[in-house]
Amino acid sequence: MSDKLRVLLVEDEALILMQLETLLEDAGHVVVGTAMNAADGVALVYETLPELVFIDLRLGDGSSGLDVARAVRDLDGITAVFITANTRQLSGDLEGAAAVIAKPFSGSVLEETVAFLEQCVRNPPPMMAVPHGMILAPAYQASWAQAAG
Amino acid sequence: MEREDAWRLTDQLHAGTGKGDPFAAAVRGTRMPMIITDPRQADNPIVYTNNAFLAMSGYDRDEIMGKNCRFLQGPDTDRAAVRQIRDAVTSNRDIAIDVLNYRKDGTSFWNALYLSPVANEAGEVLYFFASQLDVTDRVDAHLRTQQEKEHFEREVARRTRDLSEALAAKTMLVHEVDHRVKNNLQMISSLLALQTRTITDPAARASMESMLSRVEALGTVHRRLYQSNNVERFDVTEFARDLATDLVRGSGREGIRLHFDFEPVEVPVAKAPPIALMMNELVTNALKHAFPDGRPGRLSILVAPDDKYFSIKITDDGVGMPVPVEISGKRSFGKRLTETLARQLNASISWQSANPGTTVHVSLPRESAVSSET
Numbered sequence: 001m002s003d004k005l006r007v008l009l010v011e012d013e014a015l016i017l018m019q020l021e022t023l024l025e026d027a028g029h030v031v032v033g034t035a036m037n038a039a040d041g042v043a044l045v046y047e048t049l050p051e052l053v054f055i056d057l058r059l060g061d062g063s064s065g066l067d068v069a070r071a072v073r074d075l076d077g078i079t080a081v082f083i084t085a086n087t088r089q090l091s092g093d094l095e096g097a098a099a100v101i102a103k104p105f106s107g108s109v110l111e112e113t114v115a116f117l118e119q120c121v122r123n124p125p126p127m128m129a130v131p132h133g134m135i136l137a138p139a140y141q142a143s144w145a146q147a148a149g
Numbered sequence: 150m151e152r153e154d155a156w157r158l159t160d161q162l163h164a165g166t167g168k169g170d171p172f173a174a175a176v177r178g179t180r181m182p183m184i185i186t187d188p189r190q191a192d193n194p195i196v197y198t199n200n201a202f203l204a205m206s207g208y209d210r211d212e213i214m215g216k217n218c219r220f221l222q223g224p225d226t227d228r229a230a231v232r233q234i235r236d237a238v239t240s241n242r243d244i245a246i247d248v249l250n251y252r253k254d255g256t257s258f259w260n261a262l263y264l265s266p267v268a269n270e271a272g273e274v275l276y277f278f279a280s281q282l283d284v285t286d287r288v289d290a291h292l293r294t295q296q297e298k299e300h301f302e303r304e305v306a307r308r309t310r311d312l313s314e315a316l317a318a319k320t321m322l323v324h325e326v327d328h329r330v331k332n333n334l335q336m337i338s339s340l341l342a343l344q345t346r347t348i349t350d351p352a353a354r355a356s357m358e359s360m361l362s363r364v365e366a367l368g369t370v371h372r373r374l375y376q377s378n379n380v381e382r383f384d385v386t387e388f389a390r391d392l393a394t395d396l397v398r399g400s401g402r403e404g405i406r407l408h409f410d411f412e413p414v415e416v417p418v419a420k421a422p423p424i425a426l427m428m429n430e431l432v433t434n435a436l437k438h439a440f441p442d443g444r445p446g447r448l449s450i451l452v453a454p455d456d457k458y459f460s461i462k463i464t465d466d467g468v469g470m471p472v473p474v475e476i477s478g479k480r481s482f483g484k485r486l487t488e489t490l491a492r493q494l495n496a497s498i499s500w501q502s503a504n505p506g507t508t509v510h511v512s513l514p515r516e517s518a519v520s521s522e523t
Contacts, residue, residue, distance in 0.1 A: 013332065013335070013336055013339075015335075015336045015339040015340050015343070016332075016335055016336060016339050018339065018343055019338075019339035019342050019343055022342075022343060022346065023342075058328075085327070085328045085331035085332050085335070086324065086327075086328050088324075102372050103331045103332060103334075103335045103372070104331050104332075104334040104335040104338060104365070104368030104369075104371060104372055105335070105368070105372075106338070106365040106368065106369070106395050106399060107338070107342050107361070107365070107399065108395055108398045108399030109395060109398075112398060132390075132391060132394050132395070133372075133391075133395075
């Protein structure tokens with residue numbers, strides 16, 4: 001499939017990591033790497049240069065997904081999405097990430113989110129509605145308006 | 150008037166002219182310490198003192214006559230108070246002030262000083278008349294009250310700080326527990342989702358998917374719980390919107406249109422999980438039975454308060470159900486779950502024909518605690 005995305009997963013819960021991996025591969029995307037702590041995550045960002053990164057906010061070894069998001073922000077052309085059970089911890093600009101998915105999410109929300117993000121990365125702005133379990137970063141939304149104008 | 154006369158007017162009154170003067174006698178005999186000074190002499194010296202003043206200050210008369218009053222000051226006398234007294238004298242005003250003075254033996258006392266100028270008919274100030282009162286007890290009591298007040302305020306501030314810290318710790322703990330609950334629910338649904346994929350038997354797979362849907366409904370409750378700042382109440386309508394949207398999208402049934410008719414209803418959070426599970430069963434059931442073979446249609450969900458109760462109505466315009474389907478005479482697990490949840494919530498459920506389709510009407514009390522502790 002020519003539309004398949006190269007995706008990096010940074011999540012320290014094995015089961016959630018497995019579900020993400022499975023769902024992305026079922027949707028025809030390629031998981032180019034998985035990390036369970038921030039240091040590995042940052043290293044893999046540079047190593048694999050993915051198109052899309054899912055980042056858990058609270059990571060293994062007490063590390064923070066924010067550090068991974070900052071590394072992503074320093075590089076062009078990578079879309080970061082947070083997955084977290086505490087959305088309150090994130091500031092308004094989401095550290096440069098495009099969106100947040102609140103845990104716990106359902107399988108269908110995750111599927112829709114992946115479809116939505118595929119449009120975000122491949123053909124912005126996306127044509128489909130924002131999935132209801134997802135919070136889009138205001139700055140990211142504004143960038144489409146700018147591109148369209 | 151000559152100085153000699155002034156002298157006579159005061160200390161010498163007991164002899165000579167003042168002997169029979171009742172006012173002079175009153176000044177001499179009163180228990181209130183009094184002195185008179187003469188501002189027309191250099192350094193405004195004392196020209197009269199009564200016995201009460203001598204008793205209070207501990208000095209003999211000849212030790213203080215002709216001296217300025219400043220010998221009453223000491224190391225802890227407030228300089229600003231002294232300045233105020235001096236200013237009053239300079240500008241011929243009267244003044245009432247509490248000032249810390251010292252006795253001859255060096256002990257201090259609080260002196261409620263009242264000082265007033267005495268002028269002749271021409272307006273010239275001839276004397277200053279000073280009455281004093283040892284108010285040490287009053288001032289000490291005041292200072293003690295002040296200290297107690299400050300101590301009390303410090304104590305209140307300390308306890309408020311302790312309570313704020315305790316509250317912050319508690320809030321952090323609640324958020325931590327909330328975080329773990331959400332994460333664990335996510336793990337359970339991930340586990341079910343992953344296992345479901347490996348099952349090939351359609352019936353077994355359908356059961357697993359029902360289970361996953363129930364766990365996800367509980368997940369939706371917990372995601373909603375702390376999104377509002379109210380940790381004790383739960384908004385049924387916001388939850389119903391999330392749940393129904395999720396179920397319809399998850400079913401992949403693009404021909405099903407959702408319609409919401411919501412009035413705000415809040416319930417105690419303890420009721421949220423059973424309500425969530427019940428709505429999950431009812432909406433899932435409608436999707437499964439009302440619209441067979443990819444039949445398109447409309448599913449409306451109404452949530453509205455009704456006095457001490459509130460209603461949830463789920464109406465489809467599908468094929469219509471001959472009352473809930475019972476498979477081979479046994480109640481399905483979904484039906485049994487729905488009925489038991491209704492008992493827990495003290496809710497009544499009725500199925501009515503909606504021509505076309507079916508309406509499920511659930512009526513629930515808003516406030517009373519759920520019958521089993523959750």
